[in-house]
Amino acid sequence: MAGFDKRVYSYEEAMAGLEDGMTVIAGGFGLCGIPENLIAEIKRKGTRDLTVVSNNCGVDGFGLGVLLTDRQISKVIASYVGENKLFEEQLLKGEIEVILTPQGTLAEKMRAGGAGIPAFFTATGVGTPVAEGKEVREFKGRKYLMEESITGDFAIVKGWKADHFGNVVYRHTAQNFNPLAATAGKITVVEVEEIVEPGELDPTQIHTPGIYVDRVICGTFEKRIEQRTIRK
Amino acid sequence: MALTREQMAQRVAREMQDGYYVNLGIGIPTLVANYIPDGMEVMLQSENGLLGMGPFPTEETIDADMINAGKQTVTARIGASIFNSAESFAMIRGGHVDLTVLGAFEVDVEGNIASWMIPGKLVKGMGGAMDLVAGADNIIVIMTHASKDGESKLLAKCSLPLTGAGCIKRVLTDLAYLEIENGAFVLKERAPGVSVEEIVAKTAGKLIVPDHVPEMQFAAQ
Numbered sequence: 001m002a003g004f005d006k007r008v009y010s011y012e013e014a015m016a017g018l019e020d021g022m023t024v025i026a027g028g029f030g031l032c033g034i035p036e037n038l039i040a041e042i043k044r045k046g047t048r049d050l051t052v053v054s055n056n057c058g059v060d061g062f063g064l065g066v067l068l069t070d071r072q073i074s075k076v077i078a079s080y081v082g083e084n085k086l087f088e089e090q091l092l093k094g095e096i097e098v099i100l101t102p103q104g105t106l107a108e109k110m111r112a113g114g115a116g117i118p119a120f121f122t123a124t125g126v127g128t129p130v131a132e133g134k135e136v137r138e139f140k141g142r143k144y145l146m147e148e149s150i151t152g153d154f155a156i157v158k159g160w161k162a163d164h165f166g167n168v169v170y171r172h173t174a175q176n177f178n179p180l181a182a183t184a185g186k187i188t189v190v191e192v193e194e195i196v197e198p199g200e201l202d203p204t205q206i207h208t209p210g211i212y213v214d215r216v217i218c219g220t221f222e223k224r225i226e227q228r229t230i231r232k
Numbered sequence: 233m234a235l236t237r238e239q240m241a242q243r244v245a246r247e248m249q250d251g252y253y254v255n256l257g258i259g260i261p262t263l264v265a266n267y268i269p270d271g272m273e274v275m276l277q278s279e280n281g282l283l284g285m286g287p288f289p290t291e292e293t294i295d296a297d298m299i300n301a302g303k304q305t306v307t308a309r310i311g312a313s314i315f316n317s318a319e320s321f322a323m324i325r326g327g328h329v330d331l332t333v334l335g336a337f338e339v340d341v342e343g344n345i346a347s348w349m350i351p352g353k354l355v356k357g358m359g360g361a362m363d364l365v366a367g368a369d370n371i372i373v374i375m376t377h378a379s380k381d382g383e384s385k386l387l388a389k390c391s392l393p394l395t396g397a398g399c400i401k402r403v404l405t406d407l408a409y410l411e412i413e414n415g416a417f418v419l420k421e422r423a424p425g426v427s428v429e430e431i432v433a434k435t436a437g438k439l440i441v442p443d444h445v446p447e448m449q450f451a452a453q
Contacts, residue, residue, distance in 0.1 A: 029280045029281075029299070032299045080358075082359075091355055103358070103363060104324060107317035107318040108318055122366070123366040123367070124366040125362050127397025129394070173281050174297040180318050224296070226299075227303045228294070230288055230291060231290055
């Protein structure tokens with residue numbers, strides 16, 4: 001890589017340095033905007049004992065769900081188990097450690113982690129099991145929980161378009177957690193549908209500035225739909 | 233007769249006001265969008281990062297990158313905006329959403345709500361529900377009044393792990409519309425043809441029954 005050219009040309013190179021026991025923050029909501037090929041590469045590498053931070057853990061056999069099959073994940077920080085049977089089964093059997101985290105708190109944990117803020121206070125979860133073991137403090141007569149931020153050894157992100165500088169734009173609601181994850185990785189890898197010529201992306205429209213991004217790779221995507229719903 | 237899912241959605245739609253930003257949860261709350269009165273403009277917020285959710289797409293316009301928080305494919309209406317998840321919950325936690333409608337397993341007389349797990353049986357996860365109930369002032373819970381076995385879901389104290397504490401003031405069930413005040417449910421309206429006695433029998437938490445309990449009115453469609 002020379003200067004600001006962050007392009008890599010193989011998924012092996014994209015995920016180089018990922019080791020057993022590391023924490024991986026993944027963008028995506030359900031199956032929307034997930035880094036499909038980076039996940040597939042983690043499966044291929046066989047990296048184990050991973051802590052995965054992501055809103056969901058994919059579905060059975062797709063998305064992060066594929067890493068559950070061979071038990072590559074030992075801990076998940078997520079807001080929703082949802083329709084993933086294998087995940088629910090491993091969770092109920094205690095085979096996988098799961099820290100269920102409110103969705104807004106999870107997003108803010110990534111944002112704060114990437115922004116150098118170690119912890120923040122939120123009213124979300126006060127008086128619920130989420131509050132267990134956490135400091136509660138009162139501000140202006142209301143109780144708030146202290147939540148610590150999250151950073152990862154790797155962040156894996158799905159963008160729409162990027163340039164070689166690592167500037168990224170996302171498409172529609174495939175944005176979701178991706179720009180937040182991008183800020184919170186020691187090594188941030190972004191896979192996109194198209195790498196455009198320098199200057200093609202309008203600087204005022206960039207969602208993720210290149211400073212957060214270490215590697216960019218261009219891929220092709222299945223973009224599976226979880227709930228295909230058509231107007232009647 | 234107990235209300236149908238559609239009637240429940242229809243009743244809650246009456247709480248909409250012109251210019252409201254509204255978050256509708258998964259399930260019956262989603263149906264509320266079908267009953268927004270004509271001529272009223274409402275922006276629907278979907279917590280995965282969409283403000284201004286439009287109708288479902290057609291076969292021609294379906295797009296995997298355009299979904300709502302229930303993971304259904306949707307469209308964006310004119311005037312919509314799309315943003316990241318932290319921004320989405322900033323507007324929720326910051327109290328910028330005017331009305332939140334969500335489902336629940338249980339509510340109690342202290343305004344507690346349980347909606348995200350049944351220990352040992354079912355773990356869905358809280359998703360955005362904990363943030364929604366903590367951030368919103370104006371919340372309506374839609375739920376069935378009792379389980380299929382007739383056990384009340386309106387309790388003196390929630391038995392399941394909470395989603396939020398002391399945050400619920402209004403509940404619409406298939407039998408009644410109730411408000412929570414000073415440690416009790418107050419029966420405000422009953423479903424057409426449902427007796428006060430039935431509601432009393434199916435409400436485990438303290439229930440205050442005013443002298444006159446009107447039947448629910450539905451706007452002419």
